[in-house]
Amino acid sequence: MTLFHFGNCFALAYFPYFITYKCSGLSEYNAFWRCVQAGATYLFVQLCKMLFLATFFPTWEGGAGVYDFVGEFMKATVDLADLLGLHLVMSRNPGKGEYKIMVAAMGWATAELVMSRCLPLWVGARGIEFDWKYIQMSFDSNISLVHYIAMAAVVWMFTRYDLPKSFRLPVTVLLALCVYKAFLMELFIHIFLLGSWTVLLVKAVLTGAIALCSLFLFVTLVHSN
Amino acid sequence: MFEEASEVFDNMFKSSFPLTFIVFIPAVLILVSPLPAEAAHEFTVYRMQQYDLQGQPYGTRNAILNTEARTVEAEVLSRRCVIMRLVDFSYEEYQKALRQSAGAVVIILPKNMSAVPQDIVQQFMELEPEMLATETIVPIYFAMEDDELLSIYTQTLTSSSSQGSLSAAEGRHSSATVLLHTATANGFQMVTSGAQSKAISDWAITSLEGRLAGVGGEDLPTIVLVAHYDSFGVAPWLSYGADSNGSGVSMLLELARLFSKLYTYKRTHAGYNLLFFVSGGGKFNYQGTKRWLEDNLDHTDSSLLQDNVAFVLCLDTVGNGDTLHLHVSKPPKEGTPQYSLLKELESVVASQYPEVKFSMVHKKINLADDMLAWEHERFGIRRLPAFTLSHLPSHRLARRSSIMDVRPHVDVKKLSRNTKVMAEALARVVYNLTEKGTPGDLQIFTEQMQVQEEQLSAVVDWLTAQPRAAQLLDKDSSVVSTLEYHLGHYLKDVKRHYVKADKRDPEFVFYDQLKQTMNAYRVKPAIFDLLLAVCIAAYLGMMYLAIQASQNSRSSLHDLTPTNAPTHTLISSGAEKTDSYEFLIY
Numbered sequence: 001m002t003l004f005h006f007g008n009c010f011a012l013a014y015f016p017y018f019i020t021y022k023c024s025g026l027s028e029y030n031a032f033w034r035c036v037q038a039g040a041t042y043l044f045v046q047l048c049k050m051l052f053l054a055t056f057f058p059t060w061e062g063g064a065g066v067y068d069f070v071g072e073f074m075k076a077t078v079d080l081a082d083l084l085g086l087h088l089v090m091s092r093n094p095g096k097g098e099y100k101i102m103v104a105a106m107g108w109a110t111a112e113l114v115m116s117r118c119l120p121l122w123v124g125a126r127g128i129e130f131d132w133k134y135i136q137m138s139f140d141s142n143i144s145l146v147h148y149i150a151m152a153a154v155v156w157m158f159t160r161y162d163l164p165k166s167f168r169l170p171v172t173v174l175l176a177l178c179v180y181k182a183f184l185m186e187l188f189i190h191i192f193l194l195g196s197w198t199v200l201l202v203k204a205v206l207t208g209a210i211a212l213c214s215l216f217l218f219v220t221l222v223h224s225n
Numbered sequence: 226m227f228e229e230a231s232e233v234f235d236n237m238f239k240s241s242f243p244l245t246f247i248v249f250i251p252a253v254l255i256l257v258s259p260l261p262a263e264a265a266h267e268f269t270v271y272r273m274q275q276y277d278l279q280g281q282p283y284g285t286r287n288a289i290l291n292t293e294a295r296t297v298e299a300e301v302l303s304r305r306c307v308i309m310r311l312v313d314f315s316y317e318e319y320q321k322a323l324r325q326s327a328g329a330v331v332i333i334l335p336k337n338m339s340a341v342p343q344d345i346v347q348q349f350m351e352l353e354p355e356m357l358a359t360e361t362i363v364p365i366y367f368a369m370e371d372d373e374l375l376s377i378y379t380q381t382l383t384s385s386s387s388q389g390s391l392s393a394a395e396g397r398h399s400s401a402t403v404l405l406h407t408a409t410a411n412g413f414q415m416v417t418s419g420a421q422s423k424a425i426s427d428w429a430i431t432s433l434e435g436r437l438a439g440v441g442g443e444d445l446p447t448i449v450l451v452a453h454y455d456s457f458g459v460a461p462w463l464s465y466g467a468d469s470n471g472s473g474v475s476m477l478l479e480l481a482r483l484f485s486k487l488y489t490y491k492r493t494h495a496g497y498n499l500l501f502f503v504s505g506g507g508k509f510n511y512q513g514t515k516r517w518l519e520d521n522l523d524h525t526d527s528s529l530l531q532d533n534v535a536f537v538l539c540l541d542t543v544g545n546g547d548t549l550h551l552h553v554s555k556p557p558k559e560g561t562p563q564y565s566l567l568k569e570l571e572s573v574v575a576s577q578y579p580e581v582k583f584s585m586v587h588k589k590i591n592l593a594d595d596m597l598a599w600e601h602e603r604f605g606i607r608r609l610p611a612f613t614l615s616h617l618p619s620h621r622l623a624r625r626s627s628i629m630d631v632r633p634h635v636d637v638k639k640l641s642r643n644t645k646v647m648a649e650a651l652a653r654v655v656y657n658l659t660e661k662g663t664p665g666d667l668q669i670f671t672e673q674m675q676v677q678e679e680q681l682s683a684v685v686d687w688l689t690a691q692p693r694a695a696q697l698l699d700k701d702s703s704v705v706s707t708l709e710y711h712l713g714h715y716l717k718d719v720k721r722h723y724v725k726a727d728k729r730d731p732e733f734v735f736y737d738q739l740k741q742t743m744n745a746y747r748v749k750p751a752i753f754d755l756l757l758a759v760c761i762a763a764y765l766g767m768m769y770l771a772i773q774a775s776q777n778s779r780s781s782l783h784d785l786t787p788t789n790a791p792t793h794t795l796i797s798s799g800a801e802k803t804d805s806y807e808f809l810i811y
Contacts (some may be wrong), residue, residue: 001530002751004754004758011761012764015768016768020772023776064704127746128748129746130747130748
């Protein structure tokens, strides 16, 4: 709409990241370059995923409006690479668990924000046409920050040797949820024909639930040691 | 917070030089990138006429439009784009909008023009010349109605009328309600994509001439048949000019066909030259005819027009009605060919088509007028005996220059009947049948020589398939070349005549940008942005406070037992999820 509107959207999308970085104490560890490295890993992983998808999943050519359940599921499975990427980032960073998780998640989420939201916001929110979708996109970036922190935490827990037996199942379930969240959302939208605000709300609730569960597990794990 | 931000950037730039490139060059590239045009709705608009005639400006003088849409119901119209529908268009509201210095007017025409009630059509026809009579500073556009445009209109109408009623009842409403209402209102920004209109230089108006030579000695009398082919309406791109003057051209072509047939046989080859002229720029004071006469009378030594012209017959608006009028600027004297044509027409109508009311209308040429009334006056000024055949009783009737003059306005049956009348009368003059004692009810054009209704209707269909305003038909246009081909089919020596306005003192000037693409962007008022900014600031502030609070409780977290910790985090993360993990850094 105007530059002002772009400023609004930009603030909404970016300031939570900034606040998180500053207040989580990452700045005290001088973790900026580690975050940038995490971001670079993100780029590398996305590139690999894209190549893989383009090679093995040609465009679905079914009729319009038909939902290719199996195909979409297989595509979502490729997102497992994200887990590997996060693990890679964390294994290369020495330090405490929380620190590792935060660095990996911050770098990862920020790279995603810059790569996939910056340009649409600049191009779209600055145009004459007003659309709520840019505000929604900014909210969505807040949600994805939570999502990646939860995901990193779950990955960290999963890769620990001293993970108690009773934790194994819930962590695996959370891991699967994290990976297939996007797929589940797609499915919800397709089945219930949700509006864009409802989708955002459902996404927030789902992500919040995953985040709280992993937080619970994490805190229990850390304090039990 | 901002100091910290700058610290981060400082670190970034000190540590590595290439990074500045990575960050700054894309930033610069993005900053200079043009704004994208992703419109809610995109539609074609047709601009009102803009031309100068004899130094006098007419029509709208502007083409650029970038303002918010309103309807006439709104309180303030200044610098707004006023949308109106033809169905409830009124000249008073149009004038009111212009008086309030509206930024532009967009008039939405119904998609199916023939479904519009006749009185509305009639009323708009009358208004068209008034709208054009004086120059208008702001752009006036016409658009064809579609569902999207209708919904834009309805939304604008709702917000405009509620705005009007709100400001009227401001005393009763609290200012907060009004503010909220303005902040949440949906608006539409209307933007045209084209540039400012400018005069087209060196525009050539094309006219076509062709002849059928008579037989029997030198210095034969010449009969000239003239019809102008261009159309006129309030918007050039919407002027289809079916009755005026598609019907005249089709009658002329049919007459050319019939007489070319007669002139191929020795027995029916008459002692008259027939000169056919399809003139351009007829709606702009008959510019094509004017130049043709100048070329023929002043600049050439030998021309059919210079010696022995029997009469000039102009055909204008002949495709409807049960009346026929022969408009003359001087009543013909007895014994002249002009007089005999008048008599022949009378007798043909009386004996063969008694349902037609035929009359002669006498109107003197008024040289003080800006515009000539009929095409024959151009010839009258040059002292050539001339008259115009039309079913209209007066030249002032609005239907001669209206965008409402579309294909259904021509009744092919009546056009064919009028053509027949004309052909019969002309043949009787050419072969001098009355003096030879042929009865009045003898029909010449029967059987193989019949007036072909399909031919007439095909020509009218083709002519009304595209707008034929003089500004749109250059010398390469298909209308002109097809007409030329058609004439060449029947006539000899088909020639083009071009009129270009004089460079220093142009008699007519046309302007471009008559058809444009308009975008309607959905916009929110500036106050909405402010409100949104406040909301976002509040949201971010709450988040910041929540994180701060959680940091303060960090130390106390150490003392908590493992079982207690999650419940604690649960409480604070309920307020803001993003910061749930800030506890973990201890």
